[in-house]
Amino acid sequence: MAGLILSNVWKKFGSVVAVQALDLEIRDREFVSFLGPSGCGKTTTLNMIAGLETPSEGQILMDGLDVTKVPPRLRNFAMVFQGYALYPHMTVADNIGFALKVRNLDKAEIAKRVADAAERLELKEVLGRYPRQLSGGQRQRVALGRAFVRDPHVFLLDEPLSNLDAVLRVQTRVELKRLFADLDTTAVYVTHDQAEAMTMSDRIAVFRHGVLQQFASPLDIYRNPANRFVATFVGSPPMSVVEATLGDDNQLRAFGTSIALPEAVLGKLKVGKSYDLGLRAEDLVLAPDGQLKMRVDLVEHLGAQTIVHLSSSQGRLIAQSSPTEPAKAGDMVGIRLDPAGLYLFDRQSGAAIVTPGLIRQN
Amino acid sequence: MAANLSHAATSGFGPIGRRLLVVGIILLALLVTLAPFFVLFGNSLRPADEFLSDKSGLWPSQLTFEYYAAVLSANGTTFRILLNSVIVTAATTVIAVTTGCLVAYGLARLKLPFRLSTIIGLTFLIVRFYPKITIAIPYFVLMRDFGLRDTYAAVVIAHVSMTLPIVVWLMLAFFEDFPKQLEQSAMMDGCGILRRFFSIVLPLTVPAIATAALLTAFFSWNEFLFASAVGPLNAKTLPVEISGFITDKGTVWGPMSAMGTVIVLPVMVLALIAQRYLVRGLTAGAVKG
Ligand SMILES: Nc1ncnc2c1ncn2[C@@H]1O[C@H](COP(=O)(O)OP(=O)(O)OP(=O)(O)O)[C@@H](O)[C@H]1O
Numbered sequence: 001m002a003g004l005i006l007s008n009v010w011k012k013f014g015s016v017v018a019v020q021a022l023d024l025e026i027r028d029r030e031f032v033s034f035l036g037p038s039g040c041g042k043t044t045t046l047n048m049i050a051g052l053e054t055p056s057e058g059q060i061l062m063d064g065l066d067v068t069k070v071p072p073r074l075r076n077f078a079m080v081f082q083g084y085a086l087y088p089h090m091t092v093a094d095n096i097g098f099a100l101k102v103r104n105l106d107k108a109e110i111a112k113r114v115a116d117a118a119e120r121l122e123l124k125e126v127l128g129r130y131p132r133q134l135s136g137g138q139r140q141r142v143a144l145g146r147a148f149v150r151d152p153h154v155f156l157l158d159e160p161l162s163n164l165d166a167v168l169r170v171q172t173r174v175e176l177k178r179l180f181a182d183l184d185t186t187a188v189y190v191t192h193d194q195a196e197a198m199t200m201s202d203r204i205a206v207f208r209h210g211v212l213q214q215f216a217s218p219l220d221i222y223r224n225p226a227n228r229f230v231a232t233f234v235g236s237p238p239m240s241v242v243e244a245t246l247g248d249d250n251q252l253r254a255f256g257t258s259i260a261l262p263e264a265v266l267g268k269l270k271v272g273k274s275y276d277l278g279l280r281a282e283d284l285v286l287a288p289d290g291q292l293k294m295r296v297d298l299v300e301h302l303g304a305q306t307i308v309h310l311s312s313s314q315g316r317l318i319a320q321s322s323p324t325e326p327a328k329a330g331d332m333v334g335i336r337l338d339p340a341g342l343y344l345f346d347r348q349s350g351a352a353i354v355t356p357g358l359i360r361q362n
Numbered sequence: 363m364a365a366n367l368s369h370a371a372t373s374g375f376g377p378i379g380r381r382l383l384v385v386g387i388i389l390l391a392l393l394v395t396l397a398p399f400f401v402l403f404g405n406s407l408r409p410a411d412e413f414l415s416d417k418s419g420l421w422p423s424q425l426t427f428e429y430y431a432a433v434l435s436a437n438g439t440t441f442r443i444l445l446n447s448v449i450v451t452a453a454t455t456v457i458a459v460t461t462g463c464l465v466a467y468g469l470a471r472l473k474l475p476f477r478l479s480t481i482i483g484l485t486f487l488i489v490r491f492y493p494k495i496t497i498a499i500p501y502f503v504l505m506r507d508f509g510l511r512d513t514y515a516a517v518v519i520a521h522v523s524m525t526l527p528i529v530v531w532l533m534l535a536f537f538e539d540f541p542k543q544l545e546q547s548a549m550m551d552g553c554g555i556l557r558r559f560f561s562i563v564l565p566l567t568v569p570a571i572a573t574a575a576l577l578t579a580f581f582s583w584n585e586f587l588f589a590s591a592v593g594p595l596n597a598k599t600l601p602v603e604i605s606g607f608i609t610d611k612g613t614v615w616g617p618m619s620a621m622g623t624v625i626v627l628p629v630m631v632l633a634l635i636a637q638r639y640l641v642r643g644l645t646a647g648a649v650k651g
């Protein structure tokens with residue numbers, strides 16, 4: 001169990017800057033996710049925490065101790081790799097017990113701990129098999145088992161679910177959440193799947209191009225994003241973004257209509273200036289009396305949810321409708337939007353100026 | 363695509379002509395490669411008087427086993443020389459493969475300053491290309507000065523120095539392709555570099571090591587130049603013994619051919635047994651999985 005501090009950490013590979021000026025404080029027993037698109041520096045950051053990569057600059061502290069240059073074998077961190085990295089020439093039992101064997105634990109103790117882990121991960125029947133004789137889901141559990149037998153200071157997981165099919169992924173996500181709730185150990189979880197990050201984490205660190213965009217709780221990330229990138233990256237279906245201008249009547253003009261803004265946020269905006277207006281599907285409701293009139297392009301039925309893609313000469317939106325009153329492609333529909341759910345971003349920098357979180361606070 | 367392919371297949375000689383051409387080329391290559399062995403084997407069974415007649419064919423009209431009997435009994439000298447060859451080959455293989463693997467792993471993994479890894483690697487590559495005879499004399503002088511002349515050590519050192527670069531290059535390609543995550547995983551499990559090498563890398567590199575060992579063994583078993591320069595008597599190996607059949611009174615064809623067959627046979631048998639490993643090991647550097 002340990003807290004981690006990354007202070008002004010940089011990583012460069014030749015001319016590629018993989019991680020830039022990263023400051024991050026992970027609390028003891030916290031479950032933190034690194035979220036971001038491919039190539040944004042998640043794995044690199046995780047590897048630096050693990051000791052597999054040395055930062056080009058900056059420091060990594062564990063419980064106040066500088067571990068920047070401490071080799072991985074002395075850190076006692078456990079890692080689950082993206083491709084599992086099981087040892088092909090060892091049985092499942094040997095794979096799980098290898099770290100303990102390296103630490104010279106006695107045979108009986110190793111056997112006991114391996115049996116415990118196998119019990120917990122439902123691997124008892126396959127302990128004698130080799131990795132190539134396992135299904136994807138079993139391999140993934142062996143990879144977890146290797147980490148769980150160890151009682152490490154910190155768990156590091158690099159997209160542990162990315163090789164599983166959709167059903168198994170959701171199922172394992174829930175199991176993982178239970179396991180980690182029991183373990184009560186610091187964990188860093190890398191993923192590019194926002195649903196995993198949102199459901200499992202105490203806090204999420206969102207990365208882009210090697211730069212930390214925001215580090216906050218899942219709800220904050222969703223309702224109070226730091227900028228347009230975070231807002232559009234998190235949320236499914238993705239947020240719609242359109243240009244909007246603040247008129248001199250203090251109403252926002254977008255899609256050829258006017259939207260009244262809450263008093264409290266007006267101070268942050270300038271009359272006559274253009275902003276990026278962000279709208280999430282759940283704040284756009286199909287209603288005959290809605291102020292926006294748009295044409296339905298495409299309907300996606302997800303069962304509990306129906307996603308409706310809309311367009312007009314002014315732009316496109318993604319909205320939600322209830323499955324009981326389905327719209328059809330080609331229909332003209334009205335849309336009601338909830339002013340408490342709107343996001344406004346600076347058009348140049350992308351910085352968030354108004355968010356639902358902010359509106360609610362006021 | 364499909365149109366192109368069928369066009370290519372029917373153009374020129376047509377499918378049957380094409381196949382015949384290919385088979386013909388293969389047969390020709392086989393002939394060129396195997397003819398010397400055929401002659402060698404034939405000569406080892408040819409009665410002495412046939413060597414003098416210019417009417418005798420490639421294959422003897424009569425067969426005799428007297429050369430084999432002579433060569434294999436020769437007061438045990440042949441066995442002594444055979445034993446020398448086995449000792450030299452075994453020692454060379456063990457030393458070159460062990461050292462070569464460790465060197466290659468070090469070069470592949472340690473982060474040396476000033477691109478030293480590349481420079482050392484290239485050095486090993488370059489020393490494979492000079493004509494060996496240029497350093498046969500220096501070797502002779504060195505071994506004499508070290509007092510190692512005509513010992514196993516002299517021949518083994520010479521053979522190791524020539525096979526080590528081959529081992530290093532073969533294994534380097536293999537280690538550089540070794541899945542990085544497996545070793546990272548071992549590091550997270552608490553392994554230092556040696557434990558990582560012996561517990562994870564080595565067991566998974568057996569096919570490549572077997573290939574390196576076979577290539578080294580074949581080289582050492584067959585090597586003549588250095589063996590004759592530094593091991594003329596006590597450390598004499600089979601190829602050196604063979605050259606002894608070329609005397610100032612002429613070449614002793616029959617026994618020489620019998621001895622030659624004795625040398626070639628174990629190599630052929632070993633190559634046949636190991637062919638699957640050999641092919642896999644030689645291509646393993648290029649194709650993963
Ligand atoms: N060893 C390396 N040499 C050079 N560039 C590297 C190296 N490792 C990573 N990079 C670069 O650093 C950047 C960050 O890579 P990283 O692997 O951390 O991304 P990631 O967020 O984990 O992406 P993914 O979701 O695809 O795994 C990328 O641009 C990558 O090309």
Ligand SMILES: [Mg+2]
Pocket residue numbers: 042043044082158
């Ligand atoms: Mg990654």
